[in-house]
Amino acid sequence: MTKTVDLNADMGESFGPWIMGNDAELLKIVTSANIACGFHAGDADIMAQTMALAKENGVNIGCHPGFSDLQGFGRRRMSLSDRELGNLVTYQLGASVAMAQGQGASVRHLKLHGALSNMTCENEDMARACYTAALKVQPDIQIMVLAGTAQERVVRDLGCNWVGEIFADRAYNDDATLVDRKLPGAVIHDAEEAAERIVRMVTEQAIITESGKRIPSQIDTICLHGDGKTAVPMAHTVRVGLAAAGITVQPF
Numbered sequence: 001m002t003k004t005v006d007l008n009a010d011m012g013e014s015f016g017p018w019i020m021g022n023d024a025e026l027l028k029i030v031t032s033a034n035i036a037c038g039f040h041a042g043d044a045d046i047m048a049q050t051m052a053l054a055k056e057n058g059v060n061i062g063c064h065p066g067f068s069d070l071q072g073f074g075r076r077r078m079s080l081s082d083r084e085l086g087n088l089v090t091y092q093l094g095a096s097v098a099m100a101q102g103q104g105a106s107v108r109h110l111k112l113h114g115a116l117s118n119m120t121c122e123n124e125d126m127a128r129a130c131y132t133a134a135l136k137v138q139p140d141i142q143i144m145v146l147a148g149t150a151q152e153r154v155v156r157d158l159g160c161n162w163v164g165e166i167f168a169d170r171a172y173n174d175d176a177t178l179v180d181r182k183l184p185g186a187v188i189h190d191a192e193e194a195a196e197r198i199v200r201m202v203t204e205q206a207i208i209t210e211s212g213k214r215i216p217s218q219i220d221t222i223c224l225h226g227d228g229k230t231a232v233p234m235a236h237t238v239r240v241g242l243a244a245a246g247i248t249v250q251p252f
Helices: 044-056 082-103 116-124 126-139 150-158 191-204 231-244
Strands: 004-011 032-036 059-064 142-147 164-167 206-208 212-218 221-225
Touching: 004 059, 004 231, 032 044, 044 059, 044 082, 059 082, 059 126, 082 126, 116 126, 126 150, 142 150, 150 164, 164 206, 191 206, 191 231, 221 231
Parallel strands: 004 032, 004 221, 032 059, 142 164, 164 221
Antiparallel strands: 206 212
16 A cells, blocks of 8 residues: 655744745645734734635645744743643644634644754643643644654543654654754754655554664655744655655645
8 A cells, every 4th residue: 555644844933024935836736724913923914914825725724832932932941830831832723823814714623843853852741731721722633743652642541633753954863852953953944854764664564763773653645844044945855756766745
């Protein structure tokens, strides 16, 4: 049976006149869009514009909540109570749902951003607080989790809809978490290298870490970061590489 996989990208991260990424071009390549909700990036106008473009291109719309940290782009760790985490997610998902409805579309999935995602990969209580809040708003939402981490353990325990994600352009530690961006080699910039490693991971259904360790994983979707200069050629090369390997790209 031919393996199928979804391609997702974080987008809608511009703010007012400040442009980040080339969302219009990425939306011609990916099949799912994780759209910022105004806390770590984005604003109401950018959300509406990105969702409208996603709908035009037949791309799944996802809520991409992060810490309230515009200056740090949501990549700085914060200490919040479970109640605060729940409200943080509820607020941003509510905004996403309303903005999507305004475009005649709907929110299909939720994916945590940046430091919030990294922390919930390590801490099951944090992940549970975030996901439980989201499920109260939209019980049938698909939760996108980093495969093999605390996020996956929590959604399995909750029994909710979920999809497992890996990254095309990030290196992995042996515990399935991402290598810290501050470390050399954490971010992969070579499109051919990214495509080759992703084909191997999808084919083997395993995360391949920096050390070469294989971690068997459910891989449903591949993330391509949308905020870098190489985002579009990276996405194109990865998609071509998957097709060449007989892997069908389609929405999950």
